[in-house]
Amino acid sequence: MRLVLLGPPGAGKGTQSARLVEKLGVPQLSTGDMLRAAVAAGTPIGLKAKALMDAGQLVPDDVVIGIIDQRIDESDCANGFILDGFPRTVAQAEALRELLDRKGLKLDAVLELVVDENALVERMRKRVADTLAAGKEVRADDNPESFKTRLDTYRAQTAPVSAHYAGRGELKRIDGMLPINEVTAAIDKLLGA
Ligand code: ADP
Numbered sequence: 001m002r003l004v005l006l007g008p009p010g011a012g013k014g015t016q017s018a019r020l021v022e023k024l025g026v027p028q029l030s031t032g033d034m035l036r037a038a039v040a041a042g043t044p045i046g047l048k049a050k051a052l053m054d055a056g057q058l059v060p061d062d063v064v065i066g067i068i069d070q071r072i073d074e075s076d077c078a079n080g081f082i083l084d085g086f087p088r089t090v091a092q093a094e095a096l097r098e099l100l101d102r103k104g105l106k107l108d109a110v111l112e113l114v115v116d117e118n119a120l121v122e123r124m125r126k127r128v129a130d131t132l133a134a135g136k137e138v139r140a141d142d143n144p145e146s147f148k149t150r151l152d153t154y155r156a157q158t159a160p161v162s163a164h165y166a167g168r169g170e171l172k173r174i175d176g177m178l179p180i181n182e183v184t185a186a187i188d189k190l191l192g193a
Pocket of ligand 1: 008009010013030031032033035052053054056057058059060061084085086087088089092141150
């Protein structure tokens with residue numbers, strides 16, 4: 001199963017992806033996680049991405065498209081994957097279609113977690129508090145200022161991706177304000193799982 005999960009930062013994509021990974025036995029491909037790994041490893045891509053990510057801005061399309069193009073060729077993606085955080089611009093969505101075409105692959109579903117914006121800032125605050133309570137390191141972009149930029153970036157560049165898929169009749173919307181288990185149940189129902 002090849003899936004795309006769309007939704008603003010804090011919508012619950014990571015939580016639902018983890019559950020889908022368990023159920024479907026396919027990997028979650030999070031461009032955010034891959035970029036953070038590149039930053040931690042100090043690779044050329046990481047060096048280029050760090051300041052943009054910390055500020056809540058997008059890294060250039062060609063960088064993330066290249067990462068995904070290569071990652072999908074790895075053997076663990078043979079039965080599918082869950083894309084989390086990609087595509088984030090209409091250009092990325094178009095590039096995704098092209099690279100899948102080239103590989104003879106197709107998406108099975110594009111799911112959007114729809115969440116009331118007012119809830120997102122509160123969720124970010126809670127995530128930071130939970131992370132600190134667990135003695136773990138808080139993401140450099142999980143602060144009110146970067147979070148606001150991430151929401152602005154989402155509105156300007158990523159919301160059009162939902163419209164892009166909706167226009168092609170490919171988008172399935174899910175109420176992301178429901179309790180976590182109910183969101184999972186709604187996704188399962190849509191996927192017929
Ligand atoms: P969140 O789920 O909270 O929005 P992510 O972990 O998905 O955060 O992404 C963190 C940051 O990594 C983004 O703010 C952006 O700088 C960068 N990033 C991740 N995915 C992409 C992408 N597809 N295109 C451009 N930048 C990306």
